[in-house]
Amino acid sequence: MNKPKMASEKGVPSNSRAQILLAQLEKLTGDGMVRDPEMARQITSKLLHLIQTQEKTSKEVMSKGTSGMEVILSSLESTRDIPTILNILCILSELLTLGKGRRAGVFVSKGGTAVLLRILISANKEFPPNEELMLQVHSLLAKVGPKDRKLGVKARLTGALNVTINLIKKNLQNVKLLLPCLQVLRVYSANMVNAISLGNSGAIELMFKIVAPYSKKNTSLIKVSVDALVALLKSKTNARRAVEGSYVSTLLALYLDWHRNDTWHRHTVIRKGLLACLRNVTNIKLGRRAFTKADGMRILYNSSSECLSVRTLDPLVNASSLIMRKCFPKNRLPLPTIKSAFHYQLEHVLASGPVAQRYSQPPGVDDVVDDSDDNEDTEADTENDTENEEDEKECRSLNDDIEKDINKLHPQKIPSRPYEELRVYEKFFVELSEDFQGYNFESPTTSSPAQSAQSIVVPTPQALPPNHITAPTAQNVSNASAPAPTIPPLQLETSQFGKDFNTKEEAHNQPVEQDWSQAPEYVSLNADEMRVKQKGSPISAPKPTQSPLLLEGIAIRCLAAGGGGSDCGSEGGEDEGSEGAVLEVPDTAQLLPLHDLDLYVEMVKGTKSVPHYTEVAYPDYFGHVPPTYRESLLERLYGVQRSKIFQDIERLIHPNNIMDKVVYDLDMPSCPVIESDGESLRFNSKFESGNLRKAIQIRKYEYDLILNSDINSNHHHQWFYFEVSGMRVGTMYRFNIINCEKSNSQFNYGMQALMYSVQEAISGRPRWVRTGTDICYYKNNFARSSIATGGQKGKSYYTMTFSTSFSHKDDVCYFSYHYPYTYSSLKMHLSKLEAMRAPEIYLRQDVLCETLGGNSCPFLTITAMPESNSSDHICQFRNRPFIFLSARVHPGETNASWVMKGTLEFLMGTSLLAATLREAYIFKIVPMLNPDGVVNGNHRCSLSGEDLNRQWQNPNPELHPTIYHTKSLLQYLAHTQRAPLVFCDYHGHSRKKNVFMYGCSLKETIWQSNISAASSDLQEDLAYRALPKILSQIAPAFSMASCSFVVERSKESTARVVVWREIGVQRSYTMESTVCGCDQGKYKGFQIGTRELEEMGAQFCVALLRLKRMTGLHNHQHLLDLESDLIGTQPKVVSCPTTYVMDEDEPSFLEAVDYSAESNDDDTEVDLEAAASAASIATTEDGGEVPDRLSDAESNNHDAWKSEPVTSSQ
């Protein structure tokens, strides 16, 4: 080592006492120390004295710019004289005690730890080693160790590990020496390789000799050794060693002893440490088995129950809960198979497709395989717990997911298909050839084009070559109870609905009166006639006295409907809920101009479902009038998750208290299983969009519910819609949906489920309301096998739980994930819109194609009629730019339909804005891309068992007809140089708040992915940003901050990316609406309702008008500048930070969402934390090192935030 030079800058007087001593020491360093040990002793002794007595001395030595530490360290290195060494160690100890972190950091950076280890090794060669020296060295190492991330490696390489462990073995009674040795051991053990090595040297057994039952003595010793044990047991090898040594029951006994005796809770740190040991041991299957065998579940359950009342003991309860959940035996769902209860026989099954694979699996493949640590025998002690592994994978895949292939980022103007092939789609663009010669512009009211001009009406099941139309399946044909074939599947001809419109009043009123007075149990469709079922109706039969009152209500309602007297705002009395309010029934015919009960039933008849549903759910029949008040986000109570989990654990501890009574089961032919015994709720979901598969009564007022998988699939559950009846008034019921799949949910962040009460509806309040308390979403003990999940690990399910009570006797209530919007509702709304069409509106409804299930996919054209049939006007008419919209490719995202409803109503409206908009554009709209999924209660897929929004690159005309033909329409437009100005696909987002957009930007993607790109690639105009920017200014629910314009690889077959790349539409978007609510803007703090969703759809139109104004005033080049201006002061996108969001944007809870034990503890164990963080950054320098995990606190916290990539649900 070069001799360091004494520096004396920075105002430190070079002639101070300390400096003089240091200078003398420096002179001695080297041979001098050996030659003149007495002098060395004197100088170091004086220096020590000075430091101990004068505070400024240590500052002088350690001040910046001086080399005091170097001098001290080099003198320490060059001396072999024990008293001198001890003096220097004491000096260091004094210096490092103050100024904490920084000084220790300086010490480490100057190589201090290596010097200490060398002294340790050489002192160990003496026999017996100098105890004082060992004590001092270990004390110092314990102090600086956490600052040196390589200490673990150095200690192992120098052999210091063994020195320390041997020292501990020989000094079990020597508390003074034992304590620093244990502290150092704790630091060493944080390194995983060290932990294994120490385990081999008997460290586990050694720690159990020190950790003792409750005692008031030596608690610091016990605490440190428990900490060391926690670190050691993170290694699976060590955990196995502990299990084999029967230490699991020892740990439980120790914990129980401390729990019982530490009555003043002075040693919760030790208790927590013991739990942490148990937690680590139970990371291996062997450990979980031993834990269960040692009655661990009961011990921890009882002890934590006793802790519940003391809030400061929460960390103990949380830690116990975490261990219990882990050891809770994994179960398969109580189902014969997790494959969907209904199967749809596909005509064409691709051998390599998901359906073929799924159905070729051997039976019983759903069986749970608890293999979360099955690799324990081959493990190299990587020590990932399952959760974190998934986390990392997700995180990594998210970063990897950004598209980096520059070729794929360029719009790809391939001549996709020959024009001959696309020519059949000409029929969907009649407006481009229509000359309106037969149309009378003078008196348009008498000669509406949609009714008279034959050429406009294109009811076109034949629009496509026959081979594109799926024939009805054998199943459909053979079943006699299928919707009558005499009824046309979907009658979108205007003439048909013109007629309906004319006769609406009578057709509307009479049957309604009749229906409501009879108060049906449910509306039923029987073959070709709607019939009202009366058997034991809970509403009418037991209490017919209700009817007169209801009748009056209806009568009033009908009068109002005729007179049109009441107005939307007059719902003042709606919250009173008294019977008297019935007389002031709101006129739903006025409030819901697009709702028509009879028409709805007609529409249902033409809707084809795989289970052949014959019932109509009341909410869809009556319609939904949004309440006039806003519904706040639910504030989450502290400890909800924990109490729910404890109730789940209680099932295991006290199985006799569980009823386990199946009350509804689609897999049983006799479903519903329970007719009516007064002791159980009755369930039903055999109606459009319903998807309850099984209901099990667990306790008197608690039910486990299982949702059906998407048809031809074995998963995708999130959406739910079911009916409940037979309830008791005022009783709190708990519902647990136990097969949810996503790892987190907005149910943890203020969202409530929706409830619809039929009694409320017939009292004049037909509406869905947010409902439920004690709402929580957490991982449960049900799982499925790795084979069932497609070769990955077996996956756990999640429970969504909520409690609610009912306020009406003999009610029929419905629960739903989000405001339902059925396919039949869409058809009803479309025909009403058509019937109410003003003459100046050009509206055409075509059938794009038939779905696999035999339902028609509607396709709309909306624009303004030309001013006249002069060639100028016709020319303007034909040359309007196209706007192409679609929605509901994902059936569970009903919010998308409500937004679409808002868009359609606005477009068909009479406002000046709407008229201007229609004159500006031609709208082409596919309002429901996945009718089959919607009808059958799917969450994500179509009948092919596939996510249709992953098929856009190469849609199969047989399996994905709606996508195939929608894409063809766009290809046709591109081919005729008429690609739309804007393409937008409406979606719903289940894990974020607000409404926002995803778009495609070459530049922002390149920028995010850090790939090098030619400067020409960065020449991208900002047109894609204009629309979302306008929306953020005018739509209160819209949030620009949540938008993203980065192209991800996993999304390359979505509508947005394909339309951008293949069709060349720069403004190609996905618009995502929250299912929960808003955390910004006017609706901040409120859950979203249909009013807000529809408003969003209308604002989308207004935004298009603004976009048009800019294009109308300027030519295209100017437009870009204008849009840039609009975007704000930042002229370059680079200066405008991208909005690519990597994480959920939700704050974490005090009570973490998932495994939550340690994330929020008030951990006073600074030492442990420091040690853990030191360990977490240990490097792989020597190749054999295993990168250490995050500290517990960090990883658990991360856990709480764990989520799938936020964009994944589009």
Ligand SMILES: [Zn+2]
């Ligand atoms: Zn979606």
